[in-house]
Amino acid sequence: MTGYGDGTIWAIILAVALGTYGLRWSFLGAFGNRPMPLWAQRLLRYTAVGVLPAIVAPLVVWPAATHGQPDPARMTAAAVTVAVGVLTRNVLAAIVSGMAALYAMLYLTA
Amino acid sequence: MNAPVDSLPPGLTPEQLRALQRSPRQCARHGFVQALPFILVLLPFGMLFGVVASDAGLNLPQILGFTLLVLAGASQFTAVQLMTDHAPALVVIVSAVAVNLRMAMYSASLVPWLGAAPARDRAWLAYVLVDQNYALAIQHFEKHPRLRVEQRVAYFFGTIFATCLPWLIATLLGVWIGNAIPESWALDFAMPITFIALIAPMLRSIPHMAAALVAVVAALAFAFLPSGLGLFVAAPLAMLTGAAVETLMERRKEARA
Numbered sequence: 394m395t396g397y398g399d400g401t402i403w404a405i406i407l408a409v410a411l412g413t414y415g416l417r418w419s420f421l422g423a424f425g426n427r428p429m430p431l432w433a434q435r436l437l438r439y440t441a442v443g444v445l446p447a448i449v450a451p452l453v454v455w456p457a458a459t460h461g462q463p464d465p466a467r468m469t470a471a472a473v474t475v476a477v478g479v480l481t482r483n484v485l486a487a488i489v490s491g492m493a494a495l496y497a498m499l500y501l502t503a
Numbered sequence: 504m505n506a507p508v509d510s511l512p513p514g515l516t517p518e519q520l521r522a523l524q525r526s527p528r529q530c531a532r533h534g535f536v537q538a539l540p541f542i543l544v545l546l547p548f549g550m551l552f553g554v555v556a557s558d559a560g561l562n563l564p565q566i567l568g569f570t571l572l573v574l575a576g577a578s579q580f581t582a583v584q585l586m587t588d589h590a591p592a593l594v595v596i597v598s599a600v601a602v603n604l605r606m607a608m609y610s611a612s613l614v615p616w617l618g619a620a621p622a623r624d625r626a627w628l629a630y631v632l633v634d635q636n637y638a639l640a641i642q643h644f645e646k647h648p649r650l651r652v653e654q655r656v657a658y659f660f661g662t663i664f665a666t667c668l669p670w671l672i673a674t675l676l677g678v679w680i681g682n683a684i685p686e687s688w689a690l691d692f693a694m695p696i697t698f699i700a701l702i703a704p705m706l707r708s709i710p711h712m713a714a715a716l717v718a719v720v721a722a723l724a725f726a727f728l729p730s731g732l733g734l735f736v737a738a739p740l741a742m743l744t745g746a747a748v749e750t751l752m753e754r755r756k757e758a759r760a
Contacts, residue, residue, distance in 0.1 A: 410572035412600035439745030478703020487700035
């Protein structure tokens with residue numbers, strides 16, 4: 394891991410661990426039976442679906458492995474993963490099909 | 504049958520009766536057995552984390568640190584991906600924790616079922632609260648509302664032997680295997696594919712789809728911002744979109760009713 398000292402990496406691990414534990418413990422451990430406000434529930438429902446695509450979109454369009462050049466193999470693989478994931482609702486099936494599509498495309502375009 | 508059936512409320516199905524008569528130990532075993540299918544998903548997924556994390560240059564103690572202390576797949580992948588992109592430490596931390604905000608929701612929804620457990624049990628429950636255990640436990644508790652709290656706690660702890668424990672073992676296997684995988688396998692793209700695979704099954708409603716679409720468009724539009732800051736514009740915009748679309752749809756439904 395270039396660019397981070399050992400201390401920084403451990404600081405990241407510990408901070409993420411504490412933050413995550415805090416979220417898990419929050420209501421169960423401290424807030425108890427106080428209901429979460431409706432608007433907060435509403436926003437929280439969309440965190441995963443808001444954060445993960447925002448991380449992944451630039452990685453698909455400008456892959457690091459091709460030095461930021463859009464790459465048909467990786468785009469196809471991403472599209473196949475979405476399609477299989479939506480149709481089967483199965484994470485593992487989507488990963489396997491996506492990687493298979495990537496290898497097939499890399500082989501065909503090589 | 505020498506079980507004290509007469510002390511149990513009437514009108515229960517045989518299955519519910521059986522669940523009520525389990526000892527905590529049997530409850531734990533029941534939870535474990537019901538969680539077993541998750542091993543099929545978590546083993547390869549955890550191995551992938553071991554592979555990509557060691558590929559990214561983390562050493563074994565650091566990788567185990569992530570798996571043991573954070574214990575949350577999507578969040579671990581997020582942290583490693585952003586570190587590979589050389590994002591500032593604060594961006595890595597905030598993003599990886601943000602991915603876990605849903606855990607606060609899980610925590611809140613477990614209170615009616617587990618809130619009466621001793622504080623020490625609740626502290627441990629919080630540590631092992633992951634998507635799979637949560638989904639399974641909530642289903643079980645709702646199906647058998649008369650379970651005693653110690654039966655619920657035992658069931659929950661039973662599930663972790665088929666979820667958290669395999670996750671840890673899989674990470675180790677991944678690190679071990681990862682060192683033997685050649686670069687030509689294009690594992691740079693394993694992480695993006697994993698993220699997409701995690702998102703796709705979540706696109707189960709129009710608000711979810713709208714949120715994901717805004718996340719993608721905004722992340723690309725704000726990609727010019729330095730060091731992953733585009734994420735902090737795109738993700739809140741996407742969350743607001745999801746919440747707004749949900750509110751709109753609800754209003755329309757009420758208006759029609």
